[in-house]
Amino acid sequence: MTMHHVGRRSRPLMFGLLVFFVPMWATLVIGSRAASESPEPPKIHVGPRFEARFVAKPRIPVSGIRLAAGGTPQVDPIEANGPIFVEWPKPDLALMFTGEQMGFLEPCGCAGLENQKGGFKRRMTLMKELRGLGWPIIAMDAGGLVRRYGPQAQIKLGRSLEGLVEMGYEAIGFGDKDLRLDMLSEAANLDPNPLLSANVGLVDFDAGFSRRYHVVEENDIKVGMTAVLGEEGLAAAKSMRDLVTLPAEQAIAEVLPELEAAKCDELVLLVYGDVDEAKDLSAKFPKFRWVVAGTGGDEPPIQPEQIAESGATLIEVGHKGMYAVVVGIYEQGSPKYRYQKVPMDHRFEDAPEMKQLLVRYQDQLKTLVTAAGSFEPLTGKPMRLPKQGGGWVGSEACADCHSTACEIFMHSPHAHATTTLVELDPPRHFDPECLSCHVTGWNPQAYAPYVGGYESLEKTPHLTMQGCENCHGPAKNHYDAEMGNIDATDEQIERFRADLRMEIVENEGNMEGQNFKGGKVVQNCMECHDLDNSPDFDFQEYWEREEEPVKHYGMD
Amino acid sequence: MRAVPVAIVSILIGAGVGAASAYWSVGFPNSEADIAALRDDVPAAELNFPKFEVDSMTYDFGAMQRGTTKEHAFKVTNNGTKPLVLENLGTTCKCTAFKLPPKPILPGESGDVELTWIAKSLPGQFRQTATLGTSDPRSRRVELTVEGVVTDVSGVEPKEWFFDKLHPGEQRTESVYVMSYNDDDMEILSAELDSDDVGDEFQVDLTKVTKDELPDAKAKSGYRVDVTPNKSLALGPIQQWVVLKTTIEGAEEFSVPIHGTAVGDIEIRGPSAWNDVIGAVHMGDIQSADGAQVRLFLSIKGDHTEGIVFDVAEKDPESLEIELGELKSTRSGAMVPLTVRVPKGLPAAIRNGTGQGEAGRVVLKTNHPLNPEISFGVRYVIKKPGVTR
Structure with missing residues (x-):
């Protein structure tokens, strides 16, 4: 037998080996390398009395382990929370709305990641997947990124803005709790800067730290947008320095001509206020086809409400970032608009970019605490x-x-x-x-x-x-x-x-x-x-x- | 060995495995009758299915007192020809429970799906969803919604005393309104600071006001509670609580926060990277090839604002770049932009203020008579190219 014949006979075997065993080997090697690069977590010492008598077995919720290790969840998110974009053709443009995040950079809800919704990691995956399908997206946030006050809240505000900019948001409105913090300094460091408000100016309306209105064109569809802080938020902001404010109605009346002059195909009004206030403003300014209520119900409705007085569509974004709302626009065919409330559940894997954001956030907290030798940089002095x-x-x-x-x-x-x-x-x-x-x-x-x-x-x-x-x-x-x-x-x-x-x-x-x-x-x-x-x-x-x-x- | 037969066999095996996998995950295709039903091609009278109909998909509970429970029964009717089976697929909140009819709903009959909602959340609008699975092939999954507004027996507006930036000697009073929604004549029995250490730092005054003065038209009675600093506070965050004791049933005692920051005439302000408590900017991990910068502000208030000048007196390390911008007047004083830059191309270094390396430092000198010098820390780690951890 010649070497030539031996070679021919062994080709199928070699092919099988390549197809089946190379990927397995690669996975094992890469996986074990990744594991070895992960630092060992510090050991918790429980004291000799406890160690001698009892054994404290570290326990992480099983669902967390399973999901964190890329395992199979026991809760089917689609069965639990419903399918999305059923029978949607690719829209000519998708508008995505979020808001009232309240400091929840990560999922919220009943214990276990399988039951929780929200978080930047999942939201970014949603956007990447839709963009990957060729959907042009314009993302807007009504405001309300934080709910607490103090150094940690300031850090969270900064990281939230960083994350939204990385996700490509075109507009971020102001909530009153956001403005209690140093929003001016955050604005000065945002590049690009999508901060938007018709009736709140940082230092002044023309100081360049935010816009009063914004026009974006995607796929030949022009969308004009503006945002206002509602009445309750304005009342809370009255003691804040370095802001100029106007009543929402007056401010919208000032910017609307600019949006009309731009000949926009769609007009969006983001209201950091409740449903009644959003409807009231919509009735006064019926030119806005889409009106977002930033502090509406804790979850968006299954179908949006049509505002009788103006014919506009009311969008509620829910609380704690648990949902996003997507509106699909179709230039041809019927219907022209489709609406989808998107639960941010574990059908969306964790986006590595946002995971890195959270790592940077925790690293910042760690450095502050380690350097100071206490939690005072974050919590202030201990309580009595x-x-x-x-x-x-x-x-x-x-x-x-x-x-x-x-x-x-x-x-x-x-x-x-x-x-x-x-x-x-x-x-x-x-x-x-x-x-x-x-x-x-x-x-x-x-x-x-x-x-x-x-x-x-x-x-x-x-x-x-x-x-x-x-x-x-x-x-x-x-x-x-x-x-x-x-x-x-x-x-x-x-x-x-x-x-x-x-x-x-x-x-x-x-x-x-x-x-x-x-x-x-x-x-x-x-x-x-x-x-x-x-x-x-x-x-x-x-x-x-x-x-x-x-x-x-x-x-x- | 012939390649072509091998390839054909491989393709057939692969296709067979793929098809089996698809059927496993998706299920067998619908029958013609099912498809007709789904498309509404066939008149309802000719279909042999249960048909789910409900009186309404949404119910508004209106205003609900926090802590109370309300129920609503959605009436479900089966207008089909087979029994309608309903299944609980879950709710969006454990505060929502629902009860299904005990048996399948027979053709032509109705049953109640009862939703119970407990108002646990904070006052404001609420909306929760309960999902039903049904045996109607055209309505396999149905979402029923309850919504409304949670109210409380009492309210505080605004939710805190917020002083923003408080300067030494500045006389300011901030007010909140404490309201009762049920009581026509509520009383505040006491309002005290929740800290023995700061007992004389703030003055707390109570004024009973008329209904018209209250910010919420739904309130029946209330007070205005004023807080005024008695003296110059120590520089730094203000985080105190006032404990209020009232005659409001269900809100006999609660605490309202005082927030703000006590600042000097010259204050460094910054984004999340800046920490007031330790007086340092945290630039985090920096790739040597990229460098990094943070924009801060010097905020100036008081009698010596006009004509103030800043200059860089010292920097450690020398390689830090510090840029001072033009003085700009604001409503309440002035501000000077201050950029701190770690330039590109610097060697690896740990200057994060931990045991691994001392923080960097910048000292500015000014012509302010009371604050001739301002210093702050700069914390960072420069990584070599290719190092990400």
């Missing part, structure tokens, strides 16, 4: 301690006398709260908005530490976990009295114990017909299990559950 207690000692200090309760605690999700943050990608343990419910000694709703509360994994390892004192209160007085570290009378010892006792009253709970007002325990739970973070929280169900129980009583 709740009246009783004397200070924080950490959950391990409770273990000797309250071992049964601690054993229950260590097997509950509360014990893994800090680990969950550390092991996220990117890690979140420098983010006050996450930490406030995932460590000990922080005020959950103020997103700030109490004096003596958690500072870092290194400085205060005993204050990791959603610890005992977050519910029962600071325990230093009690601990010192019981340990004999201080001279305490019998009366004081009993008082320190009583300060930390929590009693569940009859029918205590947060559901309809249950006792919420009289229930100090459930009210404490809901400081963290609030509507944003735990919308399906049912105190009685959680307290009585058998899997990973939290129910515990008293001393051993």
